[in-house]
Amino acid sequence: MRQFTEDNLTDEVVARLKGVKNPRFKQLMTSLVKHMHAFAQDVKLTEEEWFEAIKFLTAVGQKCDDKRQEFILLSDVLGLSMMTVAINHKTEPGATEATVLGPFFAHGAKEYGYGGDLREGATMKGDDVWVSGKVAGVDGKPIPGAALDIWQAKADGIYDLQTDGEFELRGRVKANDKGEYAFKSYKPKFYSIPMDGPVGDLVRNTTNNHMRPAHMHAIVSAPGYQQVITHVFVEGDPYLDGDAVFAVKNSLVAKYKKLGEAEAKKVGLPAGSFKLEFDFKLSPDKAGAKKARKKIAASDAVA
Ligand code: BEZ
C-alpha cells in the first residue's frame, strides 16, 4: 500500500503491528501510535515544531550518563512518573503511600544497623537528626530485618551523584529484630531540580515550579511484602503545595521535632538536634507485584 494521507496513515501504521507476538507490547505500541498521530493532528504540528521536539529529545538523551538520568527527570516534571505510580499503587488502607523514585537512587550504598550514621564522610554539615520508627505490615505486625534504602540531598540541595564525590547521605539501613530502625542524618532542605539541562530549559518555558520540598527518600523492602518507594517530607516546608514533580502526599509529611537534652545525649547527638519519628507500613506481597516494581527500580535507576 502507498499514497498515505492524514486519513489512512494511522490505520496503516497500526496494521503493520498486526504480527507482533507479545500482546502487551502490541497494545502499548498501537495505543502510542494512535495517541501520537491524534496529538499531531489535534495541534496541527508544524515541521519546525516536530524538529524542535526531535532536537529536545536528542539533548535529553545526550545529557544522560551513568550518574545523570535526564529522561526520568523529564517524566517527573511532566507528571508521567506520578501518573504511573498512581495507576500501579492504589494503596491498601494503612499502607505507606508510594511516590516517585526520582533520578538519584543508586545501588551499592553501605549497609547500616540500628543507629547507623549516614553522615559518615559527608562533605557538608547540616542540622543533625535522629530518624527512627518501625517497619510493620498493614496488620501492625513488626517486620524484623526490613531494609530501608535511604538517600537525600546535601545541605546545598545537591545529591552526591551530581558531583564527582563518593556516596554521601545514603545507606541501606536494616531494621532490628523488632522491626525498629534508626539512623543519624541531617535534616533535609528544599532544593531545585537540576536546571542545567534540557529539562531545565523546558521548565523555564512553562509556569511549573522547579523546587522540591525538603524530603528524604526511602525504599522499604522485606520478603513477603510489597516494596514501597516513597519519600518523607518535612512539615512546614514552603514548597509542599508546589512540588516540581507532584510527589507530595499528606501521609508522607512528618514533623521534625527538637530532641530533649537527655534524648540527644542518649543517641550521641549534640543538644539542639532534631528527631523524626516515622513508621512504614507494608502491604503483603501479591504475586508479581513486587517483581514488577523491583524491575523498574533496577532498570531505571542509575547504576
Ligand atoms: C529527587 O527527589 O531526588 C528528585 C525527584 C524528581 C526529580 C528531581 C529530583
Ligand code: FE
Ligand atoms: Fe530528592
